[in-house]
Amino acid sequence: xxxxxxxxxxxxxxxxxxxxRRLGFSQxxxxxxxxxxxxxxxSPFFILFAITGLFPLAYTAFVSVHEWSLLGxxxxxxxxxxxxxxxxxxxxxxxxVNTLSIFVFSSIxxxxxxxxxxxxxxxxxxxxxxxxxxxxxxxxxxxxAVSLIFGRLFADQYGLINSVLNTIGLDSIAWHxxxxxxxxxxxxxxxxxxxxxxxxxxxxxxxxxxxxxxxAAVIDxxxxxxxFFSITVPQIRATIIFVVITxxxxxxxxxxxxxxxxxxxxxxxxxxxMTTVVFLYDTAWGNQHSLGRASAVAWLLFLLIVLIGLAxxxxxxRISSTGPAKKKPKRKSITTNMSxxxx
Numbered sequence: 001x002x003x004x005x006x007x008x009x010x011x012x013x014x015x016x017x018x019x020x021r022r023l024g025f026s027q028x029x030x031x032x033x034x035x036x037x038x039x040x041x042x043s044p045f046f047i048l049f050a051i052t053g054l055f056p057l058a059y060t061a062f063v064s065v066h067e068w069s070l071l072g073x074x075x076x077x078x079x080x081x082x083x084x085x086x087x088x089x090x091x092x093x094x095x096x097v098n099t100l101s102i103f104v105f106s107s108i109x110x111x112x113x114x115x116x117x118x119x120x121x122x123x124x125x126x127x128x129x130x131x132x133x134x135x136x137x138x139x140x141x142x143x144x145a146v147s148l149i150f151g152r153l154f155a156d157q158y159g160l161i162n163s164v165l166n167t168i169g170l171d172s173i174a175w176h177x178x179x180x181x182x183x184x185x186x187x188x189x190x191x192x193x194x195x196x197x198x199x200x201x202x203x204x205x206x207x208x209x210x211x212x213x214x215x216a217a218v219i220d221x222x223x224x225x226x227x228f229f230s231i232t233v234p235q236i237r238a239t240i241i242f243v244v245i246t247x248x249x250x251x252x253x254x255x256x257x258x259x260x261x262x263x264x265x266x267x268x269x270x271x272x273x274m275t276t277v278v279f280l281y282d283t284a285w286g287n288q289h290s291l292g293r294a295s296a297v298a299w300l301l302f303l304l305i306v307l308i309g310l311a312x313x314x315x316x317x318r319i320s321s322t323g324p325a326k327k328k329p330k331r332k333s334i335t336t337n338m339s340x341x342x343x
Contacts, residue, residue, distance in 0.1 A: 057302070060295045060299060061295070063291055064082050064296040064298075065078065065079055066078065067082075067292055068292040070284065075292075082292045082296040083296045086293055086297055086300065092276070094271055094274070096304075098183065098267070098272070098273055098274055099254065099277075101183045102183045102187050102190070103251035105184055105187035106191055106251055106254075107244075110190070110195055110198060110247060111240075113191070114199040114201075115198075115240070117195070118199045118201075118206055119232065121135070121203050122232075132200065134196075135195075135196035135200065136200060137196070138193050138196050139193060139194065139197040143193070143257065146193055147257055148260070150188065151260070154175040154176075154188075156172070156174055156175055156176050182268070182272055186257050186258055186261055189257040189261075194250065198247070201239060201242075201243055202240075205239035206232060209235045213235075214227055214231060217231060241317065245309055245313060248312050252301065252304065253305075255275065258275050258278050259281075266278060266282055266286070276300075276301050276304075
């Protein structure tokens with residue numbers, strides 16, 4: 001018995017074509033879910049960043065171009081006059097120099113000592129968890145408590161450090177009278193708080209370095225120091241860049257330690273250790289009561305942090321990308337290989 005198969009009509013014939021099946025609502029919803037779900041998952045971060053980051057930044061820029069007082073509120077539009085007033089203020093430049101000085105005394109030793117501590121904690125130590133958690137204790141301590149403790153250490157007359165110096169026959173140091181000495185004291189407080197935190201970041205990066213590299217280095221006769229500079233540092237370059245940038249941002253925004261270093265909290269009578277953030281605080285809530293000029297200071301500090309952060313990023317990236325150039329092998333021509341083969 002023959003099986004009859006239906007013949008398909010030619011495309012050019014007048015027979016009606018079968019309409020394509022339309023997608024149902026569930027299928028459309030599934031496609032939308034595949035396309036939109038990744039954006040919905042990451043949207044909370046960007047929404048919070050827009051509310052807590054971008055909006056204050058834009059609103060500060062709006063306030064900085066107006067005559068805005070703490071008591072009277074918004075005034076008339078004055079353009080860049082607030083920036084001109086801030087740049088013509090001698091205390092602003094003094095606070096900027098103080099900020100950069102304290103930043104140098106704190107950030108550079110902080111990164112060097114933190115990576116050294118991380119290298120020591122990366123060794124086979126007894127009670128390794130205890131030592132690794134111990135370096136994080138200063139980060140947990142409140143800044144007020146740290147400032148009170150170090151305030152007793154760096155007191156001019158009855159401080160512990162000056163007492164030790166007098167015991168060994170040295171003169172006392174005017175921690176609150178000498179400008180450089182005050183910067184060193186404040187930088188010591190900053191290093192005490194953040195050194196252990198950065199050390200744990202470096203330690204986490206060192207734990208991810210393959211151990212086969214160290215075993216091969218031991219076979220080749222490399223010591224601990226050679227392994228550190230030839231294996232550890234190149235492998236954690238990305239983490240070093242991250243810590244340098246975050247230390248730069250935090251170092252240029254020092255406030256708590258400076259505010260609690262003396263009774264007035266304004267950098268001493270001569271403003272020898274007043275930072276830019278403390279100057280901003282004094283401009284807004286001190287004698288001037290000018291939120292417009294304080295917003296201008298905030299924007300100038302923001303631009304300074306961006307410039308220094310970009311410079312640090314470019315320098316560290318340049319250092320991390322440099323290395324011995326590898327010579328590419330020269331490719332021999334086909335005709336030469338064929339002539340040699342025929343020979």
